[in-house]
Amino acid sequence: MGPKEFFFNGHNYFFSGHLPAFRTAKYDWLDARNACREYCMDLVSIETQEENNLIFKLIQQNDIPYIWTSGRLCDFKGCENRRDLEPKNIFGWFWSATRVKMAPTTQIPQGWGYNAWSQSGHKKVPQPDNAEFDINGTNESCVSVLNNVYKDGIAWHDVACYHEKPFVCEDSEELLTYVASTNPGIRL
Ligand SMILES: [Ca+2]
Ligand SMILES: [Ca+2]
Numbered sequence: 001m002g003p004k005e006f007f008f009n010g011h012n013y014f015f016s017g018h019l020p021a022f023r024t025a026k027y028d029w030l031d032a033r034n035a036c037r038e039y040c041m042d043l044v045s046i047e048t049q050e051e052n053n054l055i056f057k058l059i060q061q062n063d064i065p066y067i068w069t070s071g072r073l074c075d076f077k078g079c080e081n082r083r084d085l086e087p088k089n090i091f092g093w094f095w096s097a098t099r100v101k102m103a104p105t106t107q108i109p110q111g112w113g114y115n116a117w118s119q120s121g122h123k124k125v126p127q128p129d130n131a132e133f134d135i136n137g138t139n140e141s142c143v144s145v146l147n148n149v150y151k152d153g154i155a156w157h158d159v160a161c162y163h164e165k166p167f168v169c170e171d172s173e174e175l176l177t178y179v180a181s182t183n184p185g186i187r188l
Helices: 029-037 049-061 131-136 173-182
Strands: 006-008 011-015 041-043 066-073 093-095 142-147 154-159 168-171
Touching: 006 049, 011 049, 029 041, 029 066, 029 168, 041 066, 049 066, 049 142, 049 154, 066 154, 066 168
Parallel strands: none
Antiparallel strands: 006 011, 011 168, 041 168, 066 093, 066 142, 142 154
C-alpha cells in the first residue's frame, strides 16, 4: 500500500516532496510514473473538477512550483491514423494512468466551471502550445500543473517530458487489482 497524503473518491494520493525518499527528487515524466508504480500508484489523472480543485489546493497551500500529472499527448506508435484525435493539440490528449481521454483543450469540460489549461505560457498564447518545439525541436507531450510560472495562476501546461519535476501519485485501480489477483488474501 502506498503512502497516503489525502484521500478522494476511493483513491489515495501523495506529493513526492512530502515523502522522505523523494523529498528533493525531481524526475522526468517516465521516471516519475515508475516511482509511483512501485506503490501500485501512477501519476495523478485529473478526471473531474473536484479532483482538480484538490490538486490545485495542494499546490497552492504547499507553494509547490510544479508537478507532473499522467496527462500525455497521443503522439506515439498506435496513435497514427486516429481521425478522432485530430487535430492533436485539441483532441489528442489523454490520462495515461487511466486511459481516459481529455475533453477538447479549447473547451470547458462537461461538468466543469472552468478550463484548467492555462491561457498563457512561453508564447503568451493558450495552452497547449508546443512552445519548446520551436526552440529545440522537442515536442511538449506531457502535462504539468505549473504554479504561476507565467503569471497565469495554477494551470495545466503541455511541457516536454524530459524536464525533471516533483510529482503527485494516485492509486492505480489496474495495479491494485493486479496485485490483489496475484496475491490471494493480501490486504491492500
Ligand atoms: Ca483520478
Ligand atoms: Ca506549453
